[in-house]
Amino acid sequence: MSIPSGARDALPQVPEAVHRRRWAILVVLMFSLLIVVLDNSILNVAVKTIAGPAPTGLGATQSELEWAINAYTLVFAGLLFTAGLLGDRIGRKKVLLFGIGLFGVGSALAAMSGSPGELITWRAVMGFGAAFVMPATLAVLMNVFERDEQPKAIGIWAGSVGLAIAIGPITGGLLLEHFWWGSIFLVNVPVVIVALIAMVVLVPDSKDPNPGRTDxxxxxxxxxxxxxxxxxxxxxxxxxxxxxxxxxxxxxxxxxxxxxxxxxxxxxxxxAIDISYFKQPSFSAAVASMALVFFALMGVTFFSAFYMQSVRGWSALQAGLLILPLAAAQMIFAPRARLVVDRFGARVVCTVGMLLVALGLAAFALFDATTPVWVLCVLFFVQGTGMAHVMTPVTVSVMQALPREKAGSGSAINNTFRQVGGALGIAVLGSVLSTVYRGEIEGHLGALPAGAREAAGESIESTLGLADKLGPAGAPLVAAANDAFLKAMHVTAIGSATIALVGALVVAMFLPGRTPAGQKSGEGERSVRAGVGR
Missing domain, CATH: 4.10.860 (DNA Excision Repair, Uvrb; Chain A)
Structure with missing residues (x-):
């Protein structure tokens, strides 16, 4: 499951006082990661409300809504690598405190935004803070756990990402039912305050003892x-x-x-980073497979939200609840993935995991407007199971390929590839979805004026909005919109599944196989720690 690192990990490297509170530290790190990931998925369910006129919303246009989401992504992805390097150089705890504090300030200001422009600006500030949080959480984890426990800790860390993706829409739906749209950001503030106090008390600082000259x-x-x-x-x-x-x-x-x-x-x-690490096929395969699985997953997450809310007519809260099986599967299997890897090897486990993800994505090509809810639940559980058996092993492979003092750099590489892969998945597969939808719906918009025809053909939401204005006469247009979207979803699902199959091929060819029993990673470390009180 891991890449041998030689003598540097042969002996315990974590002070006993830190080692005793390692699981409490992991909870704090998960807490910090949870709100950063959760916030982005919360915003997705609030876009309709924010688009509404004041005082209900901000009257944001479609373009402004897109940039409210993308400003965060752009700053976040651009700074990930830099933030990881700074953590290695000046201290991961300092970087973590700065990032979570800035994220909290950005959240409070975003909640009080009086215009779409202000919201976009404060979302960028939140992305700036988040870029310093995510790599630092994984880097701290690598420095408070000994090598033999790192796979288990990383599995729990990875499971928290899946949990955040799932509970985001649920939390957003509940808040929007009872409070104004700004509550989806303001809820972060008390969580950030608790996280800051816990970090100051529990989390130790660590950095590269010999960072060398800056680059x-x-x-x-x-x-x-x-x-x-x-x-x-x-x-x-x-x-x-x-x-x-x-x-x-x-x-x-x-x-x-x-x-x-x-x-x-x-x-x-x-x-700034030793490029020679990418010469290791297993290292390169690990980061590539991370990008590919998020390319496929974020694409299907994008179109499944429209399928559940626009075609099936479910609320944002109901759609969010249907994602719970995905989160449950990740929380169940991600911490245990190391056991399967120890038995069968990273290559087999990750290949099967990618194939499960591909199977779950391809299943969307068979869905229609009457597919039973239980089938969706099973599908999301299968996807979550597959992801749990990909994310944990490849993250361990990336992080254990680098020495502890470079943990921030390793975490930044891991998260950068994931973020770029996810952004690419939404953009490319979203483009496929839009293009096929427009081609399918065009023939049903001929009787409309040119301006209305163009606007109605942009997305299923635009078409359904026009159909609603037409009253009973818009019923045939609703049926046509649903059929056109299902056709577009089927094509996009096949594209997503194909990308996941490419990922399966990559890990099958380049990830390491099963480690011989006598040479398991961390064996020397476990023997040294035998008898030490945990």
């Missing part, structure tokens, strides 16, 4: 390259056209800058 050029190149790349991906998703110059130029520019970053890191005597 400012490498940091700037990584930030600029990632921002350009993610911006181009987001823009392509908005336009549903990746050939547009405003999409191609930032993507190409981002790739060129990132190529310059890699070239610089190879040549400099003090690189």
């Amino acid at each position: 400012p050029l490498g940091v700037v190149l990584s930030f600029v390259g990632l921002v350009l790349l993610v911006y181009g991906i987001i823009r392509g998703g908005q336009l549903a056209d990746f050939a547009d110059p405003t999409v191609l130029l930032p993507i190409i520019g981002g790739l060129v800058v990132l190529a310059a970053f890699v070239r610089h890191e190879k040549r400099t005597s003090h690189p």
Whole structure:
């Protein structure tokens, strides 16, 4: 399950006082990670409310709503790598406290926004803070657990991500039923205060004892390259056209800058990240499979929300409850994935996990407007089970490939690939969904004026909004919209499943197999710690 690291992990490296409170520290780290991940999924259920006129909402346009979501993603993805490096250099606890504090301030200001522009600005501030939280949580985890317990701890950490994705819509739905839209952000503030106090009391600081010289050029190149790349991906998703110059130029520019970053890191005597790690097939396969599984998953999450709410007519709260099986599967299996890996090896476990994800995605190609609810629940449980057996092993492979002092860098690499993969999945698969939908619905909009026809064809929500204004005469348009969306969903589901199959092929070819019983990772460490009180 892990990549041997030699003598550096042969002996215990965690002070006994820290070791005794390691599980309490993990709870604090999970708590911090939970609100950062949860907040993004909460916003998705509030967009309709925020689009409404004041005082109910902010009167935000579709473009403004997209940027309220994307401003967070853009800043978050662009800063992940830089935040990880800073944690290694100045201390992960300091970075974690700064990030969660800034996230709390951004949340309070977002809740009080008086215009869409203000909301977009404060969402960017929240993304800035979140970028310092996510890599730091995993880096601290690697420094408070000995090597033999790291897989279990990482499994619990990964399970909390799935839990946050699932409970976000539920929490958002409950808040919106009883309070104003700003409550979805304001709820973060008391949680942040509790997290800050717990961090100060429990979490130890750690950093690279020999960070060497700084690499400012490498940091700037990584930030600029990632921002350009993610911006181009987001823009392509908005336009549903990746050939547009405003999409191609930032993507190409981002790739060129990132190529310059890699070239610089190879040549400099003090690189921000040792590029030679990517020469290990297992390391590269692990980060690639993480990107591929989130590409597939975020794409299906995008269209499944419309399927459940627009086609099936369920509320945001009901749709959120249906995601609970996915969270349950991750919480059950992610912490135990290490046991399966010990028995069968990372290659077999991750390949089967990716195949389960692909199966769950492909099943959407068979769904219609009357598919039983229990089938959806089983499907999400299968997807969650598959993800649990991919995320934990590949995260362990990435993190244990690097020495402890570089844990922030390793976490940043892991999370950057995941974030870029997820953004790409939403953009590319969202574009496929939009393109197929427009092609299918066009033939049913001929009787409408040109302006209304174009607006109604943008999405199923736009079509249903027009049909609602037509009253009883809009019933045939509702049926046509549902049929068109189902056809688009089927095509997109096959695309998602294909990406997951590519991920299965990658891990089957390059991840390590089963470690011989006498050479299991952490064996020396376990023997040294035998008899030590836990």
